[in-house]
Amino acid sequence: MENILMLQVLFPNIEKEKNLYSDLAEEFVKQGYNVYVVTIQDYISADVVKKSTFVEEKLGVKVLRVKMPTKYFNTNFIEKGITTELIPYYYKKAIKQFFSNVRFNLIVPISIIPGMYKIVSYLKKRNPEAKTYLLLRDMFPQMAMNMGVLPKPMYYYFRYQQIKLYNLADKIGCMSAGNIEYVKVNLPEVDSKKLCYLPNWRTIRERKENTIDFKKEYGLEGKIVAIFGGVLGIQQGLDFLLKLANEIKDEYPKLHFLLIGNGTEKEKLKKYVIEKQLHNVTIIDRIPSQKYEAALQQCDIGLINLDGDLKVPHIPSKTLSYLEAGLPILACVDAHTDYGKLLEEEYKSGKCSLYGDLKSYKNNLIYMIDKQGRKKMSENGNEYLRNNLTTNHIVKKLLGSL
Structure with a gap:
């Protein structure tokens, strides 16, 4: 051996x-x-x-x-x-x-x-x-x-x-x-x-029966929740995600952004949420894996974010947990990665825009509010994961x- x-x-x-x-x-x-x-x-x-x-x-x-x-x-x-x-x-x-x-x-x-x-x-x-x-x-x-x-x-x-x-x-x-x-x-x-x-x-893996009502615990019942789980660092460019949250907070009150994790930018992001009174954003510490799996299964959109200054093709691994959970993906990435091509043309499980293009980012999010559109992307992504x-x-x- x-x-x-x-x-x-x-x-x-x-x-x-x-x-x-x-x-x-x-x-x-x-x-x-x-x-x-x-x-x-x-x-x-x-x-x-x-x-x-x-x-x-x-x-x-x-x-x-x-x-x-x-x-x-x-x-x-x-x-x-x-x-x-x-x-x-x-x-x-x-x-x-x-x-x-x-x-x-x-x-x-x-x-x-x-x-x-x-x-x-x-x-x-x-x-x-x-x-x-x-x-x-x-x-x-x-x-x-x-x-x-x-x-x-x-x-x-x-x-x-x-x-x-x-x-x-x-x-x-x-x-x-x-x-x-x-x-x-x-x-x-x-x-x-x-x-x-x-x-x-x-x-x-075979999913265990989930007894955690994640949305209820965090006061997110009835919301369309877009979730980001992972490092809250400079490479993720989450400042731009919060700009989107600020842009859309009054227009679509049912939308809510949930950021889970730790990192060097966490306090800065929290400060921005307070300054802009972003009632549609919740930032929490990293949670146990069982609870995180419950969150993925009960949320509605998976978030992928890469800072515009990366200039290096990068494919975030958290994509796979989103695909398994059947979450359609809203992505915002730098111009040098081919992640958007993979997401939209191969996985066919989400929408992607470039970091800095707030109009495209907002339009992609609005498109994903439609439940039927999300359902099709969810099925596509999960099938691609299982087959490839x-x-x-x-x-x-x-x-x-x-």
């Missing part, structure tokens, strides 16, 4: 929560592989934080949780940058300590930490036959540079690491055709033959490319 090592930063307690990468790990196990994960302890759930590095096994996945001296989540950009630089050293030390006797056949790093090349290089020297499949889910450092949060000297430093990581990979899984083209143009040092289309994925984007489909695609 082959051994797979996944190098992560965000890996939940999979007995309680799921995400993109835990779904992937569980599917590898189902298909007969030994799966190992290395991740940091600095995760939102307090139940996975301990005083030292440790290994736990849950649902057949061996997870090495590395204790870091600095934070990566819910902190400032300086500390996050320091942690980004430290992760490769701490991961390598932990792998030597806990997984020294394991020979990995497949290494699956993520692109968000370019310094992962140091670990991949070390592991390949230890086992020259090992293959590497890089999951390109975030164009760092380009995205951070475009958002103005990364100085030029640091950008070039991380870009150097990025190229080394990409060149060590046997295959690079990109989220969209636009993603592939972006790498070809902006990273010509990388062999384009390595680039593969690997869309985001989701494991569809399940984790089972994607693992076969990933392994087949190798």
Whole structure:
């Protein structure tokens, strides 16, 4: 049986929560592989934080949780940058300590930490036959540079690491055709033959009977609720969503915007809601996954938002949870992503406009007030997910490319 090592930063307690990468790990196990994960302890759930590095096994996945001296989540950009630089050293030390006797056949790093090349290089020297499949889910450092949060000297430093990581990979899984083209143009040092289309994925599970009346709990009964769940950060451009809420608050009183999560922009967004007296907006902290699933099932529209300054093709993974819940999607994105094309032409499950185009954004929302229009988009999206984007489909695609 082959051994797979996944190098992560965000890996939940999979007995309680799921995400993109835990779904992937569980599917590898189902298909007969030994799966190992290395991740940091600095995760939102307090139940996975301990005083030292440790290994736990849950649902057949061996997870090495590395204790870091600095934070990566819910902190400032300086500390996050320091942690980004430290992760490769701490991961390598932990792998030597806990997984020294394991020979990995497949290494699956993520692109968000370019310094992962140091670990991949070390592991390949230890086992020259090992293959590497890089999951390109975030164009760092380009995205951070475009958002103005990364100085030029640091950008070039991380870009150097990025190229080394990409060149060590046997295959690079990109989220969209636009993603592939972006790498070809902006990273010509990388062999384009390595680039593969690997869309985001989701494991569809049997739904448990829901006893939570989410709308009633938050006073949203009788409302058409548009929900955003995730990071409330600068990359999401949620300031523009609130401009839409302000534009439409008196014209369509039944519409309500619900933002769930934490992030660097949260307090700024709350302040704007108070200043503009946005009675049609509710912002709440991150909630347990069971309650969030209830929210998705009972709300009416899923929101996707990307800031106009990203300038990098990005495909938000939360799309998949919306599609599974049967939520039609209202999206507002930057001009450089092909997300809108995927949403409207492939998934056929929503409407998309460009960040800054308030007229189009408003018209798309008004269109989605119609229940029959939402129903058709809901059916289209759920069907597309089941036929093309399940984790089972994607693992076969990933392994087949190798």
